[in-house]
Amino acid sequence: MIELAPGLDLPLEVAGEAIGILAKRGAGKTNTAVVLVEELRDAGVQVVVLDPVGVWWGVRAGADGDGAGGLTMPVLGGEHGDVALEPTAGDLIANVVVETGESVVVDVSEFSKTQQRSFVAAFAGRLYRRKATARSLLHVVLEEADEFAPQRVTAGDAPMVGAISQLVKRGRSRGIGMTFITQRSASLNKDVLDQADVLIAMRTTGPRDRKAIEGWIEHQAADGAEDVLPSLPNLDTGEAWVWNPERSILRRVKVRGRRTFDSSATPKAGEKRAEPRATASIDLTALGQQIQATAERAKENDPVELRRRIRELEQKGKAIEAREVVVERVVEVEVPILTDRDRQLLADVRELLDRIGGLPPKNGSRPEHK
DSSP: OEEEETTEEEOGGGGGSEEEEEOOTTSSHHHHHHHHHHHHHHTTOEEEEEESSSOOGGGGSBTTSSSTTOOOOOEESSTTOSBOOOTTOHHHHHHHHHHHOOOEEEEOTTSOHHHHHHHHHHHHHHHHHHTTSOOOOEEEEETTGGGTSBSSOOTTTHHHHHHHHHHHHHGGGGTEEEEEEESOGGGBOHHHHTTOSEEEEOOOOOHHHHHHHHHHHTTOOOTTGGGHHHHGGGOOTTEEEEEEGGGTEEEEEEOOOOSBOOTTOOOOTTOOOOOOSOOOOOOHHHHHHHHHHHHHHHHHHOHHHHHHHHHHHHHHHHHHHHHHHHHHHHHHOOOOOOOHHHHHHHHHHHHHHHHHTSSOOTTSOOOOOO
């Protein structure tokens, strides 16, 4: 069971479903998502967090900054990353996630918007394809999900939004669940929001954002539903409506505090940001070897790499053929060679000319004419 709040237990099956956490900034949405991840990891579920803002690295340490209570989740990329991350490694990291079964935080906060789009499109697309034959349970968390699945889709966004939509809509059949977190409900793609099986609505004041939540609610039916929207602007920090229509769950609760280090906390004026003193034990050497092995396998099977090798071989083949042609031409040149008969004939001619005085004798003197 997943215990988000005292007295509220969700079945572990929600790990394979879509969960939406919607709230304005400072309402406690990231804390709620971290609590969900803590519960999933306690239950042995593999979790991958896509973090575009660099706030998830603290899950490696306990709440007071030591290793006790931290999650064994390496951070790939970002300022606090355990392993560096390249913008072109989306396919590779998807392969690592599937082949190693590791839970990881993928921090893309240091990438440009263009690099983020490219990375996430490659990662989500490859993950969906690989999970067709590796259907162990995996839960993907999208922090600031409107960055990955915006309502207004530009040409540059299209591949990324398409890949994320595919994960949300069809990933469940392949063992993929997803949590999308946003403080801009109105900016989250409606096709993604509509797929939410569980809605966690926290303090929301903006009329457009409340309208987006209303769009999800109007398709549901539950006793007390009429109380949700009017209460949203006045919810306390950490307070949430948890709604799972399929299981007839609609509860207003106070989400428990995270037990891992709060790396998303905003320091107050004059306050120095705290840093964890230790992190949960992570075998980075083994992870690095796994990533390297996966990279080598990916390179061996990469169509681009294969085409490049084919071109090299073709060019080498052409060069060999050219050399062979040159050799053949040299062999085919007819060079006159004197046979013994030719030599004898020349000797007879010389002797005849000597007799008639046409050539000087072999000793260099000319014969006297009488």
